[in-house]
Amino acid sequence: MTDTSTDPVADSVPERCPVSDLATDYDIFDPDYVRDPVPAWTELREACPIAHTGRYGGSWLPTRYEDLQAMARMVPVLSSKSPIVIDMPRELIQEGGTGYNAAAPISADPPEQGWTRRALLPHFTPRAIAPQTEYTEKLCNALIDGFIDNGGCDAAVDYAQQIPPRVIAQKLGVDEDMVDDFIEWVRGVLELGLQQPELRAKYRDIIRAYFAEQVADRRINPGDDLITALCQTEVDGELLPDEVVIGMCNLQLVAGIDTTWSSIGSALWHFAGHEDDRRRMTAADDDLWDTAVEELLRFYSPVTMARNAAEDVEYGGVTFRKGDKILMNFPGANHDPDVFENAGEVVLDRQRNRHIAFGAGIHRCAGSNLARMEMQVALRTWLERIPEFTLSDPGAVTWAGGQVRGPRILPVTFG
């Protein structure tokens, strides 16, 4: 089992005081909320469907599906230029002087969002990700070979966390042996760095410098990979500038890793504790796998993105002031009982499931085909080889949250 006692990016985080009133003081980093946010969303949806907090620079938290759908379409008045749930202090924001965006299309508004997104989409069609499917199947089997004889493992650290970084490295055409670095960098930016801006800036700069080197290399030595393809992409008759390609690679790494490992980890956590669902899936056909993956995405939606009001705007009885942060609580929307029957239950064969785990509107996830494939292959392979497993120490399970929610320590034993 991997030793996590000397975590290279873990550090102290600011102390917090208890929540006085969810509607005016919610805390997205409260350990209870991170472990299980559903009761807070249920309470807020009834009492105050668009809540506010002054914590972490202040933000708004919508909880109703209808509101999330509407807000995702309020473009560009709800701007995506700073989609992280806590803004960087001004002095740490990197201007770069190029005018280009550090993580387009996710951190861009139209028209920049449109042309950067269009440059990416052809590389994430079901056909374009076929090589990654074969690769993922082999990878999952090799990972399981590494621990199956031990009678147990950390299903987050030794399995879920190992898959997306290798798959995206293979697609980008970068060194898969650097996967431990990629994990450290992404956690530094998106998890531990959320409340520690210096840490976030440090890893942001490391990732940028790494891809600057890779892009410079591909301009001279083209390969058969996504970085080369982006280097060769033309918009309006001109090649994408280096800074744009670097930003897009940064986004692939950050958006492609934490999200998908969280989804795989949450699903394994679910199966470890729900024997009926686990046994049902060990005998599942393709149709059941398709609905089950969607349901696990709905129930354990990992990703909350953010917007900032570009001007004063009224919506749903509240006024977002210019600059206000709005948390795109897609996970909360997916638990809205007005839209999902038995919203609080995992229904593996749920037929009507218009979840928004991948977002909605113009920023809807560009990597959803890849994410679904990785989830399905990872979970099917695990259950084929390890049909019986349980949590070995439920008290040792830890969850990360805020921007991307999922288990980070998940010890299991195989029976």
Ligand code: HEM
């Ligand atoms: C289960 C895994 C994943 C989940 C739940 C997820 C979720 C999301 C969500 C909610 C958004 C919308 C962001 C917003 O509205 O601001 C998004 C955007 C995006 N995702 Fe994913 N994602 C996953 C995996 C991936 C993967 C594997 C990739 C590719 C490597 C990827 C690439 C992107 C990109 C490029 C965007 C930006 C699209 C745009 O702004 O036009 N995602 N994702």
